[in-house]
Amino acid sequence: MTFRKGYVPSGFGQLHYVECGAGEPVLMLHQTPRSWTEYLDVLPLVGAAHRAIAMDTLGFGASAKPDDPHSIERFADAAQALVDALGLERFHLVGHHTGGVIAVELAARLQSRVASLLLSATPFIDEDKRRTAGERKPVDHVDPKPDGSHLLELWNRRRGFYADGEEAALTRFMVDALSVLDRVEEGHVAVRQYAMDQRLPYVTARTLAVCAPGDHYSLPALEKFADALGCETRVLSGGHVPLPEQLPGEFAKVVLAWAASA
Template structure:
């Protein structure tokens, strides 16, 4: 199979306790699971997926309640999002996997890593909010991020576009259009992902994370950039600032984002290989 064929995206569904979960994958080898921000879908990784898939089995799922995944009733919570991730990795038979999460997807990744511990081979938190008392209390908050009221004249469609326009540069309209499509798919609950994040008790979950962790952020993403220092202090993890980009970094700097993922996964796999070899030698 040629590299181009290896990286060709393949779509699929798996059953879960909530209904079907949708995912797209590319490539083969060690699995790398990519979790998107809300109210997005797997298309946030449209350009990243085949690049990571050139060396690994890259899997981008639609978070429970978003994209083409099941949309259960009842309030969204980070814990329920993580339930969906758990159901997907079990259905795919992923005994061990690398985990990447962007924005809300990063907070979900924290919960998944805390639950599954040694099954998570490495953890990359991209522009992930450090949810502490200040965040939960709304200090430094920005109000409703994506909420719009539907109107008969359709003007709410332009309002939805304008709400995120400042996060994108001229020429990035295709990515902004994908955001609008994703948001319209869940317009009646478009804000709930952000609300669930602000209710999440993150601090008690952090000590349960055993995976080697990297926290990254784009330089213009001022919402998330301050969290790098907090994750470094709480997890003792490495941090990195990308060359440029904003809230939509996987779409704005996909090559750099993919290189960062590939390097981190590769380093983590090598480190685990050395650890396993040392352990084997000790017990040999």
């Protein structure tokens, strides 16, 4: 299936997206510090039945990179600008990790315009998480070294999430992370500062929260989302933090089934 790449203008600068297929739109939001390529193999599968769209979050990928501080609210501002520019009156919304946090804010704002919401490995941010945010170690930050050893350090930071044979996906992570290396940690910081628990009551879309069994960072959040939203939850058959790249077929089937049941 042929990908169509494009840009839309916004108050932040141009926002990049990739799409394929036709029909009811499905917008997919990626984790930090990735780009649309996190959904490289998912897009054509979802695009078989929908207009499948994956955007580059503001500040990442090929989207504009303004100097202002990142926040979930600003990420959502940009996502909303893209939704409006593409004329998506009603759409299904999918977010993975940081993308899921952005999806919560977008769904809280747009409410009935979001036909269904799928939160994949999305962290649950409450007062305790915000209070202890300063105690968390950096996730992807590395200090550049003259001998380039920081490249291996960054690779090894994420290597444990990928199985042998998944080096192409890890290489895509490296490309995305290196393109924002001076600000690579800011997306994670934005997540920890977000008042998610205060915004969840405004989410009206039918919601499904899923996670990979190996993603111990986000797996405990499933029960919290179920309690807060009364939503369904599901643990997929395998995978880790880069779930959409590791199990694109299963991930796409879940997206398609959830959209169809909305």
